Amino acid sequence: MTSATAGHPRPVRVEVSGLSKTFGTVKAVSDLGFTVEPGSVTGFLGPNGAGKTTTLRMVLGLIAPDAGRATFDGVPYAALREPVRTVGAVLETAFHPARSGRDHLRVYCRAAGLPVTRADEVLDRVGLTAAGRRRAGGYSLGMRQRLALATALLGDPPVLVLDEPANGLDPEGILWLRGFLRHLAHDEGRTILVSSHLLSEVEQTADRVVIVGAGRLVRQGSIAELREGATGGSVLARSPDADRLAAVLVEAGIAATRSEDGLVTSTGTTPADVGARAFAAGIELHELRAEATGLEDLYFRLTAGQEQFAAGTTAPGATAPGATAATAEGALR
Numbered sequence: 001m002t003s004a005t006a007g008h009p010r011p012v013r014v015e016v017s018g019l020s021k022t023f024g025t026v027k028a029v030s031d032l033g034f035t036v037e038p039g040s041v042t043g044f045l046g047p048n049g050a051g052k053t054t055t056l057r058m059v060l061g062l063i064a065p066d067a068g069r070a071t072f073d074g075v076p077y078a079a080l081r082e083p084v085r086t087v088g089a090v091l092e093t094a095f096h097p098a099r100s101g102r103d104h105l106r107v108y109c110r111a112a113g114l115p116v117t118r119a120d121e122v123l124d125r126v127g128l129t130a131a132g133r134r135r136a137g138g139y140s141l142g143m144r145q146r147l148a149l150a151t152a153l154l155g156d157p158p159v160l161v162l163d164e165p166a167n168g169l170d171p172e173g174i175l176w177l178r179g180f181l182r183h184l185a186h187d188e189g190r191t192i193l194v195s196s197h198l199l200s201e202v203e204q205t206a207d208r209v210v211i212v213g214a215g216r217l218v219r220q221g222s223i224a225e226l227r228e229g230a231t232g233g234s235v236l237a238r239s240p241d242a243d244r245l246a247a248v249l250v251e252a253g254i255a256a257t258r259s260e261d262g263l264v265t266s267t268g269t270t271p272a273d274v275g276a277r278a279f280a281a282g283i284e285l286h287e288l289r290a291e292a293t294g295l296e297d298l299y300f301r302l303t304a305g306q307e308q309f310a311a312g313t314t315a316p317g318a319t320a321p322g323a324t325a326a327t328a329e330g331a332l333r
């Protein structure tokens with residue numbers, strides 16, 4: 001086994017193909033296929049109930065698919081010779097409340113046949129050394145997330161599968177998690193699949209995204225490819241001289257409209273561009289911001305249909321059987 005400090009586990013590719021799962025009348029996952037490449041962070045995105053957790057549970061061999069398979073360098077989870085040393089997962093954060101974080105990890109090490117010294121190593125990696133000897137029952141949600149991540153790292157696995165790991169983290173924790181996941185992927189060559197229902201949460205972390213809606217693949221591709229398919233968001237500028245600002249922008253060929261309260265909304269441009277043009281024209285600005293990134297607009301458009309569909313079904317949060325993606329399916333390649 002490679003040691004965590006050496007930090008270069010063998011690269012392992014995750015491949016999902018034709019994965020399907022139905023619960024009663026709910027088609028949770030339908031013919032889903034995507035790949036997760038080593039050395040990169042892949043964001044697994046979709047609205048609530050899109051089938052993300054069900055997919056991850058199938059990838060990890062926790063539930064059996066009705067059809068299809070998920071493999072690690074061609075090997076399904078159940079057939080892995082050393083699963084703990086191949087895949088680390090954070091699915092839910094349940095710990096014995098009376099046990100310290102460190103003891104939780106040590107128990108886990110013994111059960112998995114790993115040296116107990118790994119407990120302190122991974123506590124250090126996730127920044128929990130100081131809290132490691134305290135009862136996990138007293139941990140904040142963010143600390144529990146870090147402990148779950150530490151548990152996933154115990155076997156120094158080349159693959160990490162994380163279900164909504166940013167849940168409960170404060171802004172500082174989210175920033176730390178972003179940097180940590182990118183380091184694990186880019187510097188240590190690990191394969192990281194991280195789910196979220198918020199694009200903004202993974203946009204700055206992920207190299208690639210796989211977007212699902214109603215259990216089906218909606219898009220997969222790099223963030224850059226996704227951006228190319230996105231239209232620009234709006235730029236909002238507030239000025240006491242809004243009429244003149246709108247005129248300056250329109251004159252430069254930018255679509256701009258002015259509303260009653262001195263707000264100028266323009267599209268197909270950036271805050272930097274609007275700011276520069278206002279400055280050059282000597283126009284005072286009181287506010288300047290991007291309303292939504294084009295990427296967010298695209299994500300909402302891609303997944304909005306599924307949410308409406310889900311709301312119309314009888315089971316709460318359920319997705320209708322046979323529901324098809326409301327938008328163009330296919331991969332961004």
Ligand SMILES: Nc1ncnc2c1ncn2[C@@H]1O[C@H](COP(=O)(O)OP(=O)(O)OP(=O)(O)O)[C@@H](O)[C@H]1O
Nearest residue numbers: 023028047048049050051052053054197317318319
């Ligand atoms: N054990 C189960 N029994 C019945 N239905 C289930 C079961 N697990 C999931 N479902 C249903 O399958 C669909 C997909 O659920 P899943 O939890 O995989 O979605 P998700 O994308 O992870 O959503 P969230 O972001 O809310 O966790 C939902 O309609 C859900 O109600």
